[in-house]
Amino acid sequence: MNLNTSFPKTVYAIQHLAFEDLGSLEDAFYQLGFRVRYFEAGVDDLGPALDYEGLTIILGGPIGVYETDDYPFLIDEISGLRQRLKDNKPTIGICLGAQLIAHALGAKVYAGEQKEIGWSKLEIKNVEHNILAPLKDTKVLHWHGDTFDLPENATLLASSALYPNQAFSVGKSILALQFHLEVLEESFEKWLIGHTCEIRNAQLSIQKLRNDNRKYAKRLEDMTSHIMNRFISRTM
Structure with a gap:
């Protein structure tokens, strides 16, 4: 891969929950010669991450973009993100991060x-140069209760049986993913511990989630690496 040598070689990641980190993405970025720096939402000043000229990834979490009364840090995060997207800086949002992107672009999140x-x-959409094409026939991890309408001028990339808006892009630099492509097989137990109340309230089987992780996570890790290679190539 021929990379633009002037492109910043550190990936910034905004984290809303300790165990929902970059996961397999971190390995993919290291292989491409990038470093990683984390910012903790609600604790750190997110300004440097949102102003950054390089790639910023906004990760998931169990709060809603509309819960600004309970989590007032979201107000500044959304404001900074809105300007970042207006400037077309390279940005990826995952789960809550995708919802924040949708909201910042004027779409309803609920x-x-x-x-x-x-x-x-x-269901991978038949659109030209769909960056998610490697995920065709690949099971991914879903873990959300909120959803969003498709923003104006966005290209829908994927749907699921339950939710039509699973992923979208705006141009080549902005990518929003409702699902989790970053989950790392060896770290999934953290999710089962951290989300235990949500799992039990939904009457889901922890053992089935664990077994499915063993079946499907490794293939997803491989596909995620391909997708990030494609994103970096077209962005840089």
């Missing part, structure tokens, strides 16, 4: 009719 938790395939 509680869905039911939670989508577990492993299932996506």
Whole structure:
């Protein structure tokens, strides 16, 4: 891969929950020669991450973009993100991060009719140069209760059986993913511990989630590496 040598070689990641980190993405970026720097939402000043000229990734978390009264840091995060997107700086949002991107672009974000938790395939849309094409026939991890409308001028990339708007892009530099492509097989137990109340309230089987992780996570890790290679190539 021929990379633009002037492109910043550190990936900034905004983290909303300790165990929802970059996961397999971190390994993919290291292999491409990038470093990684984390910012903790609600604790750190997110200004440097949102102003950054290089790639910033906004990760998931169990709060809603509309919960600004309870989590006032979201106000500044959304404001900074809105300017970042206006400037077309390279940005990836995952789960809550995708919802924040949708909201910052003017789309409605709201509680869905039911939670989508577990492993299932996506319907990859037949659009030109769909960056998610490697995920065709690959099961991905879903873990969300909120959803969003498709922003104006966005290209829909994927849907699921429960939610039509699973991924979208705006140009070549902005990518929003409702699902989790970053989950790392060896770290998934943290999710089962950290989300235990949500799992039990949804009456889901922890053992099935664990077994499905063993079945599907490794292939997803491989596909994620391909996708990040494609994103970096077209962005840089």
